[in-house]
Amino acid sequence: MRARDTHEPHRVATPLELLFDLCFVVAVAQAAVGLHHGLAENHIGEGVLSFLMVFFAIWWAWMNFTWFASAFDTDDGPYRLTTLVQIAGSLVVAAGVSRAFEGEFDVVVGGYVVMRLAMVAQWLRAARSDVDCRPTSLRYAAGIVVAQAGWVLWLFVPDGLQLPAFVVLMLVEVATPVWAERAHGTNYHRHHIAERYGLFTIIVLGETILSSTNAFREAIAEGHVADLVSLAVAALVIVFSLWWLYFDQPGHLRLTTLRASLTWGYGHYVIFASLAALGAGIEVAVDYDTHTAHIGGVPTALATTIPVALFLLSVWLLHVGPSNECRPIAIGFPVAAVLVLACTFSPAPIHFAAAVCALLVLTVVLATRGHPVEEH
Structure with a gap:
């Protein structure tokens, strides 16, 4: 070996x-x-x-x-x-x-x-x-x-x-x-590690989609179709946006030193956990809209907005960086996280959060147009 x-x-x-x-x-x-x-x-x-x-x-x-x-x-x-x-x-x-x-x-x-x-x-x-x-x-x-x-x-x-x-x-x-x-650094492969983390991110996103789909399927079977169409669309926009934002910046570029690698690797606890929690939050939102949940509107909204905000902040810190030379991106992620949390108190929290995520994706696309990330 x-x-x-x-x-x-x-x-x-x-x-x-x-x-x-x-x-x-x-x-x-x-x-x-x-x-x-x-x-x-x-x-x-x-x-x-x-x-x-x-x-x-x-x-x-x-x-x-x-x-x-x-x-x-x-x-x-x-x-x-x-x-x-x-x-x-x-x-x-x-x-x-x-x-x-x-x-x-x-x-x-x-x-x-x-x-x-x-x-x-x-x-x-x-x-x-x-x-x-x-x-x-x-x-x-x-x-x-x-x-x-x-x-x-x-x-x-x-x-x-x-x-x-x-x-x-x-x-x-x-x-x-x-x-x-500290005794002797192991020979990890930067591109391989980034791919492995990316693949697990996709799989956890898939689990989120599956759990949400099952919740919508059960609700639809009980006759709540009209109430859930817009919620399903908003949830899908959030999931697609988070996928886009995570994979916009190559992860291996951050694995330059042992300290940076440990920070990047450990920080993914928040990314993975927030994605898994997002699926649970969407299910709670379905329960609330179908009057089967035992919590109020604000806690229901927080079950989705907190995971999304934590994901945005984690990706900002681990992949983008507060000192990113592209200022619209460097500023956009934390601003979007704050706006998502503010959506908790709006009339349609998940719908507004989806709009914020979509706007952040648009900001990233426009800010990086013609400026591809340099590979190393």
């Missing part, structure tokens, strides 16, 4: 990586379902907190494998089998999401530990094979083992201390790559 060339030409996602993403999005979908039910039933605090905690487990396991694979993907039998074990763990997590939203995290933790211990096996194999990266690989393995022992013990922590303990263990997890990479 030798480190791969960081400048390897034509490096693309493998079929195994695509299967990995597809199975992980099952867990993402279950997390979105739990958030939808929590919001619709007016259990907002518990629903949002459970969603953020479960989504951390999904995102962190996905992200760690993605960066490891970029550096050490050998695509041989042991590598494939270990990756399939991780996929199985993700499906266990998906199966336990509904229990997690009821306060029982045992199944989610079990699936998460399976995924992470399989990752330990990958790092130990890399440590044995690649002398240069051995200190880094051993640090990764040690950090993951310590964190997993902590997660198992976390299940026995009293309820009142579970959230602080979760934050501590989360910090241990996110600090491990920072500590490990």
Whole structure:
């Protein structure tokens, strides 16, 4: 298991990586379902907190494998089998999401530990094979083992201390790559990483469309066609706009240093989570318009406008940059995020938010006309 060339030409996602993403999005979908039910039933605090905690487990396991694979993907039998074990763990997590939203995290933790211990096996194999990266690989393995022992013990922590303990263990997890990479940087491939993140963004967007479509289908079956046509169009405009805005700027241009790469990689937690939450928010809007939700108009609107605003701010910080030389774009993203939040208090929040997103896309197109992004 030798480190791969960081400048390897034509490096693309493998079929195994695509299967990995597809199975992980099952867990993402279950997390979105739990958030939808929590919001619709007016259990907002518990629903949002459970969603953020479960989504951390999904995102962190996905992200760690993605960066490891970029550096050490050998695509041989042991590598494939270990990756399939991780996929199985993700499906266990998906199966336990509904229990997690009821306060029982045992199944989610079990699936998460399976995924992470399989990752330990990958790092130990890399440590044995690649002398240069051995200190880094051993640090990764040690950090993951310590964190997993902590997660198992976390299940026995009293309820009142579970959230602080979760934050501590989360910090241990996110600090491990920072500590490990200081020994010897891994050979991740910038274009490959950007493609992997882009593909997962598309898959999460697809899950958002699927969940929203199912909500509209059920409402239409109950005879609410006229009330939902404009809402469906507005939701689709938002999804299409977010796709456009994310892929307008090549992500690999931001992966220039270790610090920038960590910031970019970690920051995608907000991008992925906001997209998954958007699907739940649209479902809540359908419930509200069909008089089946148990929350008011403002919380219903916030369930959509907050995820959209967070997505815009995250893409602005990670892909565009506040100091972008194209000032209409540099200023347009945060202004659009503020306007989207302001739409919460308008007569038709999702419709107005869709208009803001579409106008931002138009601004980006006009501002960059004749000025293609330079590739490196």
